Amino acid sequence: MKFYRVNALMLKYWYIGLRRLDRLLDVFYWPLIGMLVWGFAAYYVTDLVKNNLIIGIFVGGAILWTFFNRAQNDIGIYILEDFWSRNIFNLFASPMKNSELIVSTAIFGLVRSLASFLFLVLIGYLLYSFNLFSIGILYVSVFASGLILFAWVIGIFVTGMILRYGSRIQSFAWTIGWLIQPFSAVFYPLSSLPDWLQKISLLFPPTYIFEGMRTALNNGTMDWRNLAFSFAINIILLIFAYLFFEKSVISAKKNGMLIKFHE
């Protein structure tokens, strides 16, 4: 083994690291997220054990979270695949409209995430005797609809980012869901968070959905006003995300991103 070659390779990784900001997330953000999620959850678990709700809250949260994450992931990743395969050029040279690209990936993502969702509902029932539908099909449908809207917001935003910056931000497409998870009260209630963090969490529509799920599991009721508010935020964000995407296409055509490859 020659140390100068090890040195050369480390220098290469350092250069790549400098140009791939997402790699910094691996060093700082994810360890912090792990600490925060399980720290806040630990407080909450103590109460749940007393009320025998622990399985429902965690498995229900995991099922709905996976549903959201699958849907938002798919939109960006299908665009990335066109970058990787150098097909983005042909796609945008065709008469395809920007809105058609988004609608097709959104629908396809919805179908795939529904398949994941139903699969996890079944697994939850078989392994943990937890039936998410015990809170009622109406409630589950409303939660799922709210989450899919937010998944589209994130997916469209990520697609816009990919068109602006190319595949060099590809890990963003996989990780953005986890970036916002700690602020979405997925596995613990909003009240577990410090006051300043609660204010941020209230800007994220999933917070209202997961709070709603816990309320429904606890006492079979739903706070419709809060859910309506989350849908309103979703619609506003969806409009902004789409406008951002349209501007990103314009930017991609200006800076040549559609004709550059392996960026």
Place this chain on the structure above:
Amino acid sequence: MPAIEVKNLKKSYGNTVALNGISFNVEEGEIFGLLGPNGAGKTTAIDIIAGLLTKDSGEVKILNKMPDDAKQEMNVVSSNTWLTGIMSVYENLKVYGMLYGVKDLDERIGNLLELFEMKKFRNELYQRLSAGQQTRVNLCKGLINSPKILLLDECTAGLDPNLADKTRKIIKGLKKKTAILFTSHNMLEVERLCDRIAFLQSGAITWMGPSNKLKQMHGKRTLEEVFIKLARGQA
């Protein structure tokens, strides 16, 4: 009305000038060649005409429409791009045929695969094909919508002389119904195919007309000799 109309087209990337006010027309039924050394601006011009790149200034009209509005009647084949590797030849062509709204698509795909001698590779994954086979599938994709305007950016790269010759004949046969803008580094190909050529250098057209006239003007027997002379600034 010209099929492709380019007027005073300019494009820069930061301080680098890619196109410095080029103008040319491509008429219906014409094959027009854009020639020039690497980095002269040929691909940039094609990308702008294809609606994939925004111009800084100037005018581009395709069948009297803006490029984005003419995509239905246009197609582009570039040696720099691929189709989706993990899809078969047929699947790729089917997707693009559907994007262009082609009727009787299966028949069209069958005819194109036969024309380019690719029928036996119909169900082969695109990524498993050789470079020459991929080039022929790209050409099938370029013709899937029977375009009125065809942009071919070094589209015969990777073909052996036999297939390149067959492909040239196919391209020549298209010109009755299609206006073709063509770039290639193969000067013999350009001589055989193009009715007119424009020589691009550092983003500007330095000469435009029939290739015979260009050869006469420079006292050279082949276009390749003229190309080398012009590219080295010996004109």
